[in-house]
Amino acid sequence: xxxxxxxxxxxxxxxxxxxxxxxxxxxxxxxxxxxxxxxxxxxxxxxxxxxxxxxxxxxxxxxxxxxxxxxxxxxxxxxxxxxxxxxxxxxxxxxxxxxxxxxxxxxxxxxxxxx
Amino acid sequence: xxxxxxxxxxxxxxxxxxxxxxxxxxxxxxxxxxxxxxxxxxxxxxxxxxxxxxxxxxxxxxxxxxxxxxxxxxxxxxxxxxxxxxxxxxxxxxxxxxxxxxxxxxxxxxxxx
Numbered sequence: 001x002x003x004x005x006x007x008x009x010x011x012x013x014x015x016x017x018x019x020x021x022x023x024x025x026x027x028x029x030x031x032x033x034x035x036x037x038x039x040x041x042x043x044x045x046x047x048x049x050x051x052x053x054x055x056x057x058x059x060x061x062x063x064x065x066x067x068x069x070x071x072x073x074x075x076x077x078x079x080x081x082x083x084x085x086x087x088x089x090x091x092x093x094x095x096x097x098x099x100x101x102x103x104x105x106x107x108x109x110x111x112x113x114x115x
Numbered sequence: 116x117x118x119x120x121x122x123x124x125x126x127x128x129x130x131x132x133x134x135x136x137x138x139x140x141x142x143x144x145x146x147x148x149x150x151x152x153x154x155x156x157x158x159x160x161x162x163x164x165x166x167x168x169x170x171x172x173x174x175x176x177x178x179x180x181x182x183x184x185x186x187x188x189x190x191x192x193x194x195x196x197x198x199x200x201x202x203x204x205x206x207x208x209x210x211x212x213x214x215x216x217x218x219x220x221x222x223x224x225x226x227x228x
Contacts, residue, residue, distance in 0.1 A: 044218040106160040
């Protein structure tokens with residue numbers, strides 16, 4: 001069966017420090033991968049998605065970047081964190097191909113607080 | 116542009132009452148995909164249901180049921196005989212052809228004993 005792992009679960013970082021959140025998927029090949037952010041107040045916003053190794057699409061301009069160095073690994077990074085980067089970050093995967101004939105499955109999330 | 120509206124911010128019910136969550140969507144696509152997810156206090160998003168635009172059959176799964184109406188662009192969700200464990204935030208979402216999800220703002224359901 002497929003599983004998705006995301007870590008760390010919680011993170012407190014000072015403003016201006018770097019960030020690296022990692023997400024890995026097991027049990028499937030060539031998944032579509034996504035990073036979402038949930039700011040205070042509940043709304044979920046898509047940040048990045050990837051349909052293959054090295055293929056990253058950004059949905060919103062921001063202080064963050066994403067990379068996919070391996071087929072089932074998705075990394076969210078920042079060189080210098082801002083206070084506004086605080087939030088709950090969720091990684092997700094879905095089966096490859098379009099249209100999306102399967103649902104997206106989400107990781108446990110990382111709660112990031114920038115102080 | 117795609118849009119999902121969940122007008123209800125919070126719904127409070129007493130255990131065993133039914134609760135219906137509204138979801139209205141906008142899309143220019145003729146083929147699209149709708150989802151409901153549950154977010155318990157732990158934060159993880161739990162998939163509940165997927166519905167394709169060409170399948171208007173309503174669905175029942177245990178105490179959960181969904182009413183999809185293309186004519187009104189609505190995909191409503193009903194919990195019958197609610198339980199305390201149903202307390203969570205529920206999100207309606209619309210996917211494009213790449214699987215990118217546009218979420219509604221979510222509805223907080225509070226079930227008290």
